[in-house]
Amino acid sequence: MITSAPIELAVSTVIFALRPGDDSGRRTVWLPLVRRIREPQQGKWALPGGPLEPAQELSESAAFTLNETTGLSPSYLEQLYAFGNVGRSPGNRVVSIIYWALVREEEAAEAVVTENVRWFPADDLPELAFDHAEIVEYALGRLRGKLEYSNLGHAFVGELFTLSALREVYEAVLDKRIDPANFRRQVETSGLVRATEQVQTGGRHRPARLYRFTAAATQLASQSASI
Amino acid sequence: MITSAPIELAVSTVIFALRPGDDSGRRTVWLPLVRRIREPQQGKWALPGGPLEPAQELSESAAFTLNETTGLSPSYLEQLYAFGNVGRSPGNRVVSIIYWALVREEEAAEAVVTENVRWFPADDLPELAFDHAEIVEYALGRLRGKLEYSNLGHAFVGELFTLSALREVYEAVLDKRIDPANFRRQVETSGLVRATEQVQTGGRHRPARLYRFTAAATQLASQSASI
Structure with a gap:
């Protein structure tokens, strides 16, 4: 029944950690982002993720990109939501199943940082690729909601x-x-x-x-x- | 990076309505199922759904199969979870994004019923195809949880x-x-x-x-x- 190019399925992960801010020492929520080195949206920052491999479980895929990006294993990993709006990725249809993860402060402090992987405070993000700003907002809402109950x-x-x-x-x-x-x-x-x-x-x-x-x-x- | 057969992406919907039980007149939760007329798992009952079309939004796909199955438009439709375990569909890898919907009793009473579409009480389901029994349980948990808060x-x-x-x-x-x-x-x-x-x-x-x-x-x- 599929009549045109197949739909691509990706898994991406929003990784949260608490880290001290630059000035006050008070901790805030931070997350790692990856700079896109290819088109589309080359140069913009994006959530770590990639295409789902046929033999890979969804959560394995999420944990794999998390580890690949940061060198970390999450203390908490949960599926968040599937983002699949038709126009979210120009040129092809990509449905992204999003996971979210928490890592401890001392783990986050040991995370790998490279030229193209960097941690940002959630309230001061750079311009994000695709609909990733919306995804981060959604994940922050879930984080706050779950903390409360x-x-x-x-x-x-x-x-x-x-x-x-x-x-x-x-x-x-x-x-x-x-x-x-x-x-x-x-x-x-x-x-x-x-x-x-x-x-x-x-x-x-x-x-x-x-x-x-x-x-x-x-x-x-x-x-x-x-x- | 995808090295073998593409992963299929489907959207299915768990549709709940309250209907009187057979004997007491007390209402319970019911849902419509579709009998599979093709392999795999021909003859088993399954959630209404189908492959996502490239130009179709996820929620549109859910509403479409809901309408095609029952003739109804939902008063409530929400994404539930993506089920994608490697072994859930024999022979091919299918990731199903599940929605759940509520319809009012008077609407459900007017729903289309055919030989291959029938409503069942949630506590007395026939054998379901694939992992659909697990999906229905998950949806019932969400229904109960959301009703409470x-x-x-x-x-x-x-x-x-x-x-x-x-x-x-x-x-x-x-x-x-x-x-x-x-x-x-x-x-x-x-x-x-x-x-x-x-x-x-x-x-x-x-x-x-x-x-x-x-x-x-x-x-x-x-x-x-x-x-």
Whole structure:
């Protein structure tokens, strides 16, 4: 039934990490982009991705380009949406299945950076190829939404964390200051985290209680993966 | 970079409606299926769908097969997920972008039914082709999830509705009895609906207050579309 050139199927990945901004030291959301070295849209920055190979699973393809671009393996990888508007790629029809991934700050700090692969703050991106600006906006919406109703913060803070480390994740992702006392109250009544007997010592501050996510939070996250 | 047979791209749609069950009159979730008249998997029932045409938008393709199968236009149509496992279709690699749709009961009652197109209750499906049973389960999870945190019920009940009509939607989708008094309390404190000055008259019962969804519910629904 297909009557003209076959439709190309690509898989691309939006990779998020929290990194300190240039001036304040406050962390914000960053993502790596790849400079296109070929037409169409040569010279513009794009999400890492490529055509799906016939023997490759969709998520394998996403993880492969992620690794190829950054040298990283994601702590979180999930399908986001299929973008396939007829006019999104001039000259040919390309449907892109988009994944999104989270990597930890310390991993992101070790990511490979080359002339054509560079990390950018999500709120200060260069001009992007195709509809990739729209895709990044969509992925940011999903990231913010999932942080609010699941234990997604886990992927950023690790298994044990202080409440201030968790608050900093929320501040970075939601891009706003959050009052520490309000945050503590909300988190403690949410049932998503619970205090452990352990504390974090060292540094200039007094020892801080370590928390972990509850089983309820983990269940919520797996439910939300199918929502 | 593609080295073997091109990957086929299909769009299929899970179409849900609430319909009375065979015996009790209580409504449950139903969906239309199409009997495969060709190999592979000839004779099995499958979701309505077909290959994406190069000049067709993804959602157009979904709406087209929906209309071709049932004669209906959906009151709700949304992309669900891309299913693309390597082994899901024997002999060739097919990636299916799945949409899901809701149609109102009175529309579903007028849907076209032929020898090879038939509606089935979601909890009593025949053997399905390929991975379509898994896709239907995934779609049911999304349906239930969205009903709980958005104004999705709107697509089933219309703009003005009685609380018992809304409760019947929840009972059908979640497949359980819900206590009317509890339901009234939960819905009234949720901020998702508000009472109007209008009542529904007629029938054997006393006039029932009509409700509508609030702006907050509408906003929630549009947010959740990007979550």
